[in-house]
Amino acid sequence: MKNYILLIFFVLNFGFVVNAQEWTVPAEEAEKVSPYIFEDDFVTDGEILYENSCTSCHGTPTENNFMPFSPPPGDPASEQFQSQPDGALFYKIQKGRGIMPVFENILAEEEIWSLIAYFRSFNKEYVQPEFDYGDEVLSELKFDLDFDENIDKLVVKVFSDGEVEEGIDVSAFVVGMFGKFPLGKTKTNELGLAYLDVDPSLPGDKQGNLDILVRVRKGYAIEKATTSMKIAEPAQQTSLIEGRHLWSTGDKAPVWLLVTFLLIVVGIWGVILYIIFGLFRLKKIG
Amino acid sequence: MAEKSNAPRRKSRREFLRKLGTTGAVSIAGTSLLFAGSKTGNSDKTPGSKVKMLDQNNRLVEADVSQVSPVSVKIDAGYLNKKGRKGLPGRKFVMVVDLARCRNARKCMKACQGAHQLRPEQHHINVLEMYDEENGASYFMPKPCQHCDNPNCVTVCPVDATFKREDGIVLIDNERCIGCRFCIAACPYSARTFNWAEPKDAEKYKDVPYDMELNVPQKKGTVTKCAFSADRLREGKLPYCVSACPNGVYYFGDENEDLVTNGTTRETVRLSKLLKQNASYTLMPELGTKPRVYYLPPRRS
Amino acid sequence: MAGIHKSEVTISQSGKMEHDLLRTVNWNGRFKLWMGFLSLLLLVCLYFYYLQLRDGLSVTGMHDIVSWGIYISNFVFFIAVSLIGMLISSVLGMIGYKWIKPISRIAEIIAVAFALVAGLVIITDMGRPDRLQHLVMYGRIQSPIVWDITIVITYVVLSLLLLYLPLIPDIALCNKKLTGLPAFQRRLYKILSLGWADKPGQFKVIKRYFRILLIMIIPVALAIHTVTSWLFAMTLRPGWDSPIFGPYFVSGAFVAGCAAVIIAMYFFQKNYKLQEYITNRHFDLMGKLLVLVSLVYVYFNINEIIVPAYKFKPFEVEHIGNLFYGHDSALFWMVQTGGLIIPFLLLMIPKMRKPLPITIISVVILVAAWFKRYLIVVPTQLTPYYPIQNVPERYHSYTPTIAEIAITVASFVLVLMIITILSKLFPIIPVWEMKEENENQKQ
The missing domain is CATH 1.10.760.10 (Cytochrome c-like domain)
Structure with a gap:
């Protein structure tokens, strides 16, 4: 029995040691x-x-x-x-x-x-230590972006250190309110060009604009930019609260309801007030 | 009351929820910076570093730090009220609930109750176990407010306390609400709940200015319901329930963009395709309420 | 009436009538005792309302599933009873029935008392009574509540006028004859009599106004209860989703109102010793009227219940099943058979229309009518479209709390106080109309 208690004590103690133990890296x-x-x-x-x-x-x-x-x-x-x-x-x-x-x-x-x-980002004193890229030299990436209406494709021309190069990763997204909708991922051809499909059914805003994010990557070097491009059909955006409905706010009540309500109320209260005023003149009647 | 018997066991969890709730309120209290970029804290003011902010059309844009000066806006009740009734122009929010993925984790309910100062029995979103067929298997169905386009609850409100915004969200102004509970009676989805007693932690929230979009602080004697986390949407973030789900049940987005984003996987897909390819449906379409919440069936074919 | 013919005393018939009918206008000991008792009861009940104001509606048994409880069903009941003023004075009066003359004021007082207090009942149900002014500031005319409030106020004013107009000559008479009354009361009479001098021109004006009111109160009274029924029928709930709710409520209202008037008639006949004016014939005729309105109500009940029960639509089934053999079945069958069908069958027997039996039957009908409103309001909410889950066990049923019952009792106490005061302040039977009736009979 005593041993048993001792065992429990030991286990508990051991647990404590484990908890307090440093997590060594x-x-x-x-x-x-x-x-x-x-x-x-x-x-x-x-x-x-x-x-x-x-x-x-x-x-x-x-x-x-x-x-x-x-x-x-x-x-x-x-x-x-x-x-x-x-x-x-x-x-x-x-x-x-x-x-x-x-x-x-x-x-x-x-x-x-x-x-x-x-x-x-919560530490103001933090300075990011530099990564030793070793022999690898980070290329300076640049790209031009265009849209070819004839084939509904985005055309990205990538320059690595000022030169076109084959095989650079290019991906493009439509920037939605909460996330990026991927249009596709491809590599540049020997002319430094990458083609990406754009679904023509994607709705733009009222002017037909879509926010396109293009991301170009070569090794650790990443370059990205968001461009607003007029490549979609202008959307007909109707407001959900347009018009007069039963569920509209009070100031947008349906006219028929407003007229009926007011006619009834004015009619009945007109007669009531007529009678009340009449009663006050009762004294004068002979 | 059945609730009392297991109270001690649940205490620690409640304590945690309470804390979560407080943080939600504190971050909106007092003054706050209007642009979202300031949140990252360490963004230095050297030219070249970018901040994210909402432009006049409430689109998230990036701008150079040197070009914007942080305008501290006193968030008083009047400002919050006006903002809350306005809505986000050019948006039509929709939610898609993929029932096949729901494992009844209930993280959505917890996140929601924590953010909105709700008691454990008050649900803005409620995960129900449904039995559609007597012989069939049951499935779990999260049921938030459906934010109907023909909202019967709004129709019957006598004082414009609940209203529909142009971005599709049905909100409640609990400083206007007279507590008649007609909307609760009118809602076929049982989406609304009432503050029968003093709300949870009322003392703590006493001096917090009322934010209609968060519907906090809650007030005794008024109705409360899911607001699609309108306060988060204004910041370009997904609703509390959507981002809390560990199973990828929720897609949320803007019908005008035809894009919805999954809260767990962050995958963004076309709304129209998602609905068409998965035989989507809405709850009780025969009532003509036109819900803005779509459901994907509980089983994959 | 036999006593009058035998009378050899020189006082005229109308003189005796004046004496008999004005006799009840006084503040005797029994009145004070009764009012003292009511006030005490009201104070106790008001303490519970104070608790409700302090702690919110959590002192009631209501919850998110049954968010409308006995406050609302009581409100519907009050509105229902108040409709009787319109039926008796207006509909029967316009048709030309003379026998309603002595009971028309009783009916009007009941109408005014119940309609007035109904307005207060609805305030007790509000979560934020301190925001009552929002209804005026932000009133939204698409809401049936705004229609309801407008029409309740209109109906109260119309009922008050309908009570007041025929009172003016009587008030002047009280002022002239009852010189022993306290000064304040005489001053009140003087103001309220509006300089009435029994001039033919004045009678002509009063009678014209009265006719206008009689016509106008019919649509308003129908509207008040129809709009009240719309509070339910215009929602998307299974048990309330009924197009015949308006006439269903109105016909039910007449049953409850008739029963209330019969009870009041019995009370005034016995207590105010008015056997000569409220006679067995009045009870008999009221009994027949009650049979008639009950028949109409039974007809609507059959329609309201048989049609969904036959179709057996999902959701409706749950609601009907709950009433037929479920949680609320005992109450349902008691109300439908014990409170409606058996009483009206009994009333077809002439002996049952004697004052005492008919009063007992009326009490049963009135109590059943109250529970009938409960059965309309509450069970529907217990069978919502979506299952009741993740809420405390008590959300699966509804039991009113002591506080809730006390506040409901308070509304009845208020009604009784209003009826008592009005019946002591003014003659309960219209004196000049009875005199006029007498003259007409002589000719």
Whole structure:
């Protein structure tokens, strides 16, 4: 019996030790740095990812409203998180521990880095360490965008360091209110040209404009830009609250109802007032 | 009351929800910066860095930081009221609920109740277990307000407290509502709920200016219902329930763009194709309410 | 009437009539005791209304599924009873029935009291009574509630006028004859008599106005209850979705109103010793009228219930099933048979139309009529289109709380107070009309 209690005590104690134990990250992993620049766009990508995959346990950053688990998940904006190097955070997200899931196969490396970019957006002192691209020289990418009405295709001409080049990744999206609708993904041909289909049935705004996001990528070098292009049919957008309906606001009540109501009320109250005034003249009647 | 018996077990979760609810309110309280870009905090003011902001047409645009000056707008009740009744021009919001994906995780209900200061029995969105066929299997159906284009609840309101906006959202002004509950009686979808008692955490929300689009703070004796998270839509974000779903049940978007975005996978698809290819339907079309929430059948063929 | 013929005393018939009918205008001890009791009861009930104002409607048994409870069904009941003023004074009066003369004022007082308090009942149901002014500031004419409020106010004013016009000569008479009354009351009479001097020209004007009112109150009274029925019929709920709700409500209203008038007649006949004026014949005729309106009501009941029960549409089935053999079946069958069919069959027997039996039957009918309104309002809400889930167990049924019942009792107390005061302030039977009737009979 005594041994039994002792065992429980030991297990409990051991649990405590595990909880308090540092989550050690191999040194070479901790030194890893992001090849992607933590720019605003990248931070926003991370924020969206965070809301979908992390909020349920870690809560909203800066609010310290993470779930009361043991070990505590912690708040990404806290000192405990921010004091760790980027590589350590990257490793922990990838590998997981205990309740923390393994994200290695769920999130791409780029996505994990965007999460870290989001965490760092809460730290004003943070300076992103430079990634050593080694021999690889980041090309300076530029592109021109046009629309060929005859074949309903977007034409993207890409220049890498001022030269056309074959095999550069080009993707295009229609920018919707909440997300990007992919038009397609292709590579440039030997003339540096990439063609992307645009569905002619896509509705534009009232002027027929569509916001097109084009993204060009060669290695770690990424260039993207959003352009408003007049490539769709101008849409006939009718307001949902046009006209006079029974459900419209009071000032847009149907005319027939307004007239009927007022006629009845004025009619009846006219007679009532006529009688009331008549009564006050009762005294004078002989 | 059955609720009381399991109260201790659920306490911690409630505590958590309560906290979530508070954060939602605090972030809208007082003054806030009008453009969304300021949210990322560390965006320095050197030329070249971009911020995202809403232009006059409420489209999300990027602009250079050096070109915009942060205008701090005092968010008073009058401003919120005017904004709430106006709606987002050029938008027609729609929701598509893919029943085949719903696993009854109920994260949507939790996120919604946390954001809108609701008690556990008050639902803006309610996940129902449906039995359409006596011999068939049951399925789970999230049921938010249908934001009908012919809303009977709005028709019967005596004081314009509930109204339809040009972007399709049916909202409630709980500073106008007289608490007659005619709209509750009129709604065939049972989408509305009433603040019978003092709302949850009323004391905490006491000095928060009323935001019609969030419908917080809730007020005793008034009706409340799903608002398609109009406050989030104005920021270009998906509704609370949509982004909380872990199973990819919800698509949300703008009918004018013909694009809807899945809250979980962030996949953006054509609304018309999604509806056509999946035999979509609306709830009780025979009533002529013309809902703005579409359902995809619970089983894939 | 026999007593009058035997009388050898020199006082004229009309003199005795004046004496008999003005005798009831006083503030005796029994009145004070009764009013004291009512006031005490009202105070207790008002405490519960204070609780409701403080804690919100959570003190009631209502919830998100049954969001309209006994306040609304009581409101419908009050509106229903108030319609009787129109039926008796207007419809029967215009047809030319003379026998309604002595009971027309009773009917009018009941109409005014119930219509007035109905307005208050609807305020007790509001979640935000402090925002009542919003109805004027932001009134939206597409809403049946705005129609209802407009028409209730109109009906109250019309009923008040319908009560007041024939009262003017009597008030002048009271002022002349009843010199022993307190000063304030005499001053009130003086103001209210509007300088009445029994001049033929004045009678002519009053009678003309009265006819206009009699005609006008018919559509208004029909409208008030039809619009009240629309509060339900114009929603998209299975049990309320009925095109005959208007006439169904109106016919039911006449049943409830007749029963209320018979009870009041019995009370005034016994307490005010008016056996010579409210006679067995009046009870007999009212009994026949009650049979007639009950027949019409039974007819509408059959239509309202048989048609959906025969078609067996989904959702309607659930509602009908609940009434026929479900949760509310006991109440339903008690109200339909015990409160409607059996009483009206009994009333076909002449003996049952004697004052005491008919009064007992009327009490049963009136109580059943109240529960009938409950059965119209509540069960429908318990069978919504979508299942009731993720809510506390109590949301599956509805039980009014003590506070809710107390506030409902308060409305009845108020009605009784109004009826008592009006019947003590003014002669309960129109003196000049009875005199006029007498003259006509002599000729």
